[in-house]
Amino acid sequence: MTKKYIPMAVNGGIGFGAKLKPKQLAVLGKYLDEDTEIEFTTLQQLIVQIPEAELEEAQRTFDEVGLHYYKVGKYVKNLRTCNFCKGEEEEGMPVAKELNRRIAGQEVPFTLKPAYTGCPIGCGEPLINDIGVMKDKDTFELYIGGKSKGSDARTGKLVKSNLHPEELYELVERILDLYRENSKKRENFYRFVDRLGIENIKQEIHID
Structure with missing residues (x-):
């Protein structure tokens, strides 16, 4: 009987750059066939194919060793981050x-x-991703609609600056709700931002 495989995006969680521990790699190997290819993406993820019959067991084992896993497809990806050159609290x-x-x-x-960077240098490339967050001293700036590839590549548009953490979380959630409620079928986020316009989006999510 042919095995059915489920694709999963796996990484070591949000931290100081994209890193994995030997015990995490060993656990991944337990669920992969010898000739299985592993894709490393620009989102700091490994795309692995897990046998469907072993999926729940694999997820429990991943939890035990601190591996984070996400669905593959039309979902919000894990946050792309920079390497965070200073301490955890200082870099947000x-x-x-x-x-x-x-x-x-x-x-x-x-x-x-989405992407995040802990300082205005922007190593996490927040300005060329769909949703970008940049820490500036003790507050945060939120950008949307960036695009990293193609002849029409461009930086995102500033939604609001001087945001405190709870304000940031709430605004991002509102933007995602707006996207779900008003997008066309399979509409890229940057096209959605272009079609509605940044000022209309600000009005819809109640920003002065």
Whole structure:
């Protein structure tokens, strides 16, 4: 009988760059056939194919060793981050972790890529992703509608600056709700932003 496989996006969680521990790699190998190919994406994820019959067991084992896993397809991807050159609190790591916890895995009309960086240098490339967050001193800036590829690549548009963490989380959730409720079928997020216009979006999510 032919095995059925389920694709999963796996990483070591939100931290100081994209890293995996030996015990995490060993666990991944337990569920992969010898000739299985593993894709490493620009979103700091490994795309692995897990046998459907072993999926629940694999997820429990991943939890035990600290591997994070996400659905593949039309979902909010995990937060792309920079390498965070200073300490956890100073570079806003707790906010990045909480934002990822709240939005990663949410179903959306088309694959959506969020990014975060802990300082204005922008190593996490927040300005060229669908949703970008940049820490500036003690507050955060939120950008939307960036595009990293193609001849029409461009930076995102500023939604609001001087945001405190709870304000940031709430605004991102409102934007995702607006996208789900008003997008056309399989409409990329940057096209959605272009079609509605940044000022209309600000009005819809109640920003002055």
